[in-house]
Amino acid sequence: MINTYSYDELRRSKLRLSLLLFLLLNIAFSVFYVATAINNTHSPTPPSIMVAVICVITLIMSNYKMKNYAYQLNVFSVIIGLLWAWHIAVRYNQLQPVENNFLLFSLMMVFFISAISLADYFVAFCLHSLPPALMVIILDQFNHILIMLFTIALPLISFTLHNLMQKRSEAFTSELVNRLSEEREKFSDLSMIDPLTGLFNRRGLQNKLSNLNGDGPTSHYILLLDIDHFKAYNDNYGHTMGDKALAAVAVAIRDAVRSRDIVVRYGGEEFLVLLIDVDDGYALSCAENVRQAVLDLKIPHLFNDRVSTTVTLSAGIAIMSDSDIEASLTAADNALYLAKSRGRNSVEIAALKSFEPNTQPAKS
Numbered sequence: 001m002i003n004t005y006s007y008d009e010l011r012r013s014k015l016r017l018s019l020l021l022f023l024l025l026n027i028a029f030s031v032f033y034v035a036t037a038i039n040n041t042h043s044p045t046p047p048s049i050m051v052a053v054i055c056v057i058t059l060i061m062s063n064y065k066m067k068n069y070a071y072q073l074n075v076f077s078v079i080i081g082l083l084w085a086w087h088i089a090v091r092y093n094q095l096q097p098v099e100n101n102f103l104l105f106s107l108m109m110v111f112f113i114s115a116i117s118l119a120d121y122f123v124a125f126c127l128h129s130l131p132p133a134l135m136v137i138i139l140d141q142f143n144h145i146l147i148m149l150f151t152i153a154l155p156l157i158s159f160t161l162h163n164l165m166q167k168r169s170e171a172f173t174s175e176l177v178n179r180l181s182e183e184r185e186k187f188s189d190l191s192m193i194d195p196l197t198g199l200f201n202r203r204g205l206q207n208k209l210s211n212l213n214g215d216g217p218t219s220h221y222i223l224l225l226d227i228d229h230f231k232a233y234n235d236n237y238g239h240t241m242g243d244k245a246l247a248a249v250a251v252a253i254r255d256a257v258r259s260r261d262i263v264v265r266y267g268g269e270e271f272l273v274l275l276i277d278v279d280d281g282y283a284l285s286c287a288e289n290v291r292q293a294v295l296d297l298k299i300p301h302l303f304n305d306r307v308s309t310t311v312t313l314s315a316g317i318a319i320m321s322d323s324d325i326e327a328s329l330t331a332a333d334n335a336l337y338l339a340k341s342r343g344r345n346s347v348e349i350a351a352l353k354s355f356e357p358n359t360q361p362a363k364s
């Protein structure tokens with residue numbers, strides 16, 4: 001999944017690869033210098049041996065301890081750059097008579113390593129290249145200053161421009177990734193909300209349930225609420241009025257419970273409230289408060305006449321079992337069915353006790 005974390009991971013692994021490549025190239029050149037020195041019956045320069053040793057140790061350690069690769073890259077660039085400058089000075093004094101191409105070859109070697117492994121890291125590129133480049137200019141006693149400056153300036157200018165482009169494209173990609181993850185979060189939130197009532201939908205409920213897992217030994221209760229004779233309401237008042245009634249009932253339910261309780265539009269005219277960390281007594285009085293709150297809305301419903309002349313609802317309650325949520329929902333549904341069959345506008349609790357309407361004061 002693409003997110004800001006995976007983008008940062010990508011950048012980190014790119015840095016790590018650059019560091020590995022940088023170390024490998026330096027090992028290759030230091031081994032080459034040691035081998036050619038022995039071949040020409042010279043003693044290898046101490047800095048070339050040190051480059052090999054430091055790079056091999058760092059290569060091994062990079063698999064275990066290293067974390068801040070950007071910092072490591074800069075530190076090793078300056079250390080290795082200084083060692084190459086030292087190597088060039090020692091080797092230059094060893095060569096008698098002086099080989100003309102040696103200084104140019106050394107310069108090329110340093111820029112080759114920097115260009116291949118540090119192209120995207122301008123600071124490390126400069127830290128690694130500048131000490132040997134300055135050493136070459138000094139040893140050459142400014143004799144070929146123009147060609148030297150050209151050899152140094154050309155890659156530096158190219159890499160400055162390349163780096164600017166790289167920075168822009170990285171900023172753009174990073175912005176894009178941030179926007180994408182923000183949009184995804186927004187859509188993910190929206191996909192959990194019922195547009196008519198603003199309550200959670202079933203997806204939202206699933207999400208909340210998965211977040212509840214692991215809360216410890218707390219007891220939660222499920223209220224299943226269903227508007228009475230809502231088909232008759234729709235048929236007589238019209239679908240638009242039905243929608244308005246649903247939205248008003250949703251607000252009444254939300255207002256009648258605590259903010260930490262989870263209120264869901266569970267189906268067409270069915271709602272579910274998950275009462276967090278309560279006992280059965282609280283669940284019963286809360287369900288009763290909800291029932292009373294809907295009654296208090298006084299939404300005319302003359303076709304609910306066997307129950308009331310306004311919109312009412314019935315409620316089924318069940319304790320929520322973490323291990324079998326389906327069974328809890330079935331128990332709440334059965335209790336709701338009982339409330340409906342006992343005349344509606346009432347509350348029933350699964351396998352505990354019946355709760356008669358209008359026996360408790362409404363929650364203010």
Ligand SMILES: Nc1nc2c(ncn2[C@@H]2O[C@H](COP(=O)(O)OP(=O)(O)OP(=O)(O)O)[C@@H](O)[C@H]2O)c(=O)[nH]1
Nearest residue numbers: 226227228229230231232234239242243268269340
């Ligand atoms: N206006 C409107 N009506 C809806 C919506 N969703 C479901 N309904 C209606 O809700 C009604 C539910 O009817 P039934 O399931 O038969 O139940 P009831 O008439 O409420 O009867 P009881 O539940 O037995 O009291 C149906 O007519 C659905 O069309 C909605 O989003 N808006």
